[in-house]
Amino acid sequence: MAEEADRKPVLSKKIDKFFTGLASAWSFVRRFFKEVFLPPYELKEVFHQCYRIGVESLPLISLTGFIVGIVFTNQSRPSLSEFGATSWLPSLISIAVVRAMGPLVTALIAAGKMGSSIGAEIGSMKVTEQIDAMEVSATNPFKFLVVTRVLATTFMIPVLVMYTDFVALMGSFLSVNANENVSMTTFFVEVFESISFLDINSSVLKSLLFGFTIGIVGCYKGYNSSKGTEGVGRAANSAVVMAMFLIFIEELLVLQIVNAIRMM
């Protein structure tokens, strides 16, 4: 009995914390949509963040995309060759890369790299009073730090996804060319024949959603980090975990919606 009585407040505290967190995250997202349309627009900072997110992620994304293309091709070949269908490799790879793997791999890498970096950067600015310093100098820190970063991730992730798709297909082509002796023209003709506008549109829209998620989660976690260096580390870590979790949920939801459209 006594144990039960002890447990109750803990549970209600956790439920309280969950719903308070949810409400605070919702008001953070609402504030973003309110501030994004109001001047000043801090375009210089948006471009600076786009450059950081785009250029700094390129090496890692290039390597990962290329390896994914080669590995996926090599793993698929034995199954297809059992049915004498290795000529379907370009189609299979293009559908897999454009529809799912390109956006997902890019978003997960960006969540790990950019999400943690945004969370840690804003978190450390918060604990060292740099955000307060901005506020007392009559600058809106939310606009300068949050809106710019979220816009940058939202617009740069689709660009990075297209680049990853291209690099992964190049990796796949190298493998197909080496094993099946298929020319680049033939490979890419088959690639583009297999994918539809719906595939490309859904991939871009999904990437916009992933980019927004990475930016807003990183900023939210950093902006609400508790005092001290431990809080900064926790903000960076939870930014990655939460962003990855949401990316998988979004992937699942978008897949259902796109499949429903395809059936129509």
Next chain:
Amino acid sequence: MEEKVVEIAGLKKSFGDLDVLKGVDLDLYKGENLVVLGKSGSGKSVLIKIMVGLLKQDEGSMKVLGQEVSKLGTKALNELRLKIGFSFQNSALYDSMTVRENMEFPLVRNVKNLTRGEITRKIEELLDSVGLPQSINQMPSELSGGQKKRIGVARTLILNPEIMLYDEPTAGLDPITCMDINNLINQVREQYNTSSIVITHDLTCAKVTGDRQAVLLDGQFKAIGSFEDVFAHAQDGRVKSFYDYNFIDS
């Protein structure tokens, strides 16, 4: 009659169950350096954060330059903030920006139609006045604690504030650098005609920079007056012990 630039009356602030300020009354007069002394966690910083609208009081009034801070909208609050310089305890320099960019930041956002040359001239002039003209292209991580404090003060001065708020200006600094910072606080008052509130628990800083001292204990001011008045005739044992445990050499 001296002009009041800050008027605080019956100010109360709590964080959860913790009552930090329990009905505080205080005035700051034009051209005055007022030192607020108190133990760590006594609510000194809370007081000046309410002054610039970073925190909101639960009860009472905080008037700055004749305006009730808690009743101001965002635009009016930002206009008021431009007249207040806030020097943070850890300087709060933007660590991804150079000293020049740090100083430019408030200027380019709040003063329109300045040419590149005018901005540079203003920055160089202020860096000169805090004795760090050579640091213009350095990153904050390349500066010492004392240099960061000076740059932090220079950054707040760039908007020509009427009131300066110093949060623990000498915390974590060696005695010689502390003296430099104390002199800088006095120099800023003379050169820029500011009224200042200095938050500290360093009695040397209080004695050197303050025209008046206010001792904040248990959420209320226990003594307000000149350094001698407050400490020589201290009635409250805790105010007296505050003096006894500090080494004064100035």
